[in-house]
Amino acid sequence: MDDVVVVGGGIIGAATAYFLSKEGRKVRVIERDPTYKKASFPLSLGGFRRQFFQKENINLGKFALEFISNISNTLKTKDNPNPTASMVPNGYLLLFGPEHAQKQYEALKNHKACEAGTKNIPASKLKEIFSWINPEGLETATYTDSKIEGWIDPHMFHNALKNKAIELGAKFEKGNIEKINDIKAKTIVSAAGCWTKELLDDIPVVPQKHTVFRVKCPKHYPDMPLTGDLPSGVYWRPEGKEYLAGSPNSKFDAPDLEPEWNDFEELVWPALAKRVPEFEELKLTGGWAGYYDCNTLDNNAIVGKHPKYENVFMATGFTGRGLMQAPGIGRGLTELIMTGKYQTIDLSSFDLDRIFAKQKRTEPYVL
Ligand SMILES: Cc1cc2nc3c(=O)[nH]c(=O)nc-3n(C[C@H](O)[C@H](O)[C@H](O)COP(=O)(O)OP(=O)(O)OC[C@H]3O[C@@H](n4cnc5c(N)ncnc54)[C@H](O)[C@@H]3O)c2cc1C
Secondary structure (H helix, E strand, O other), rough: EEEEEEOOHHHHHHHHHHHHHHHHOEEEEEOOOOOOOOOOOOOOOOOOOOOOOOOOHHHHHHHHHHHHHHHHHHOOOOOOOOOOOOOOOOEEEEOOOOOHHHHHHHHHHHHOOOOOOOOOHHHHHHHHHOOOOOOOOOOOOEOOOOOOOOOOOOHHHHHHHHHHHHHHHOOEEOOOOOOOHHOEEEEEHHHOOHHHHHOOOOEEEEEEEEEEEEEEEEEEEEEOOOEEEOOEEEEEEOOOOOOOOOOEEEOOOOOOOOOOOHHHHHHHHHHHHHOOOHHHHEEEEEEEEEEEEEEOOOOOOOEEEEEOOOOEEEEOOOOOOOOHHHHHHHHHHHHHHOOOOOOOOOOOOHHHHHOOOOOOOOOOOOO
């Protein structure tokens, strides 16, 4: 019998394998596609932030920065002595119209309680800080400018976690697990992302297709933060000399990962040009689509022990934030498995009892 089997070698599987291996567990990670062609993490935007409503999500975002900032020490290996995640700490800027403002004022109390280090300004003052913005229709905005939010390269981060886990003894193997009961191990961790329902059919997590466009513009602002325009649902950030922009549209039951090209002209470009008038001159240069691991109950993570099994733990349902939450989730699951309870960030509000009781704990900040 194996000690630990992790199903899925994506970012959650790799982070969990790393933390469990550090505790001396013998971990096998079973991944059906080691090229990760359709996995969510390589298709993500790489963003990490602490601007959330719920305290757990704020604290997971804070830990993401702490962890990523230290990987040159913690994840260095013989073969990779200088691991990096290519962090770009440009910050986040979230823009709220009157329809979202009240909720945001409540969120700010949680930011304060968690010492998140965010700043809030009325929309009328936005141009003093972000000269490129058209604040029309906005009421308020929250941002960071102290290098505590930004984005990373998801591939490099995954590689560093995986290589360190392997150095600590974990084995990554190619394989497709059809049923959770096929695994014989003391501890099983399901980290199957948006495909979790195939293994555990009582978990309400499904693939939700999201499209990202690559665009170029004669005017480039390399210092621009990752900006989320809540009224339109469009978000964007610089990428090298270009920009990436996410569509607010999403699709369940999408048969393939062909980008929804129509979204660009119909939704994304108009929203970008409204908010940043210089984006009127954009040119589309490319794009891709990926699946969010969408928790259809409340858009929030599902983490913990599955109550119907003796030895099955799981983490999924991150709905657009699994990359940044991976370090905190990997650490938290390891604490739960090793000691029976969380020792650092209390993740018990993400447990499966709420799912089966259909008690929503909605995180409103889905971008
Ligand atoms: C367009 C887009 C933008 C995003 N932007 C961000 C962002 O800016 N910041 C952020 O934090 N998050 C973002 N996300 C979300 C993030 O990518 C996901 O939440 C995260 O990757 C989930 O990690 P995971 O390891 O659970 O899933 P995945 O990365 O999908 O990995 C799961 C793995 O499990 C394997 N697997 C599944 N079933 C089985 C099985 N039965 N047997 C063997 N292997 C199996 C799959 O092949 C896959 O490799 C974005 C996602 C998309 C699509």
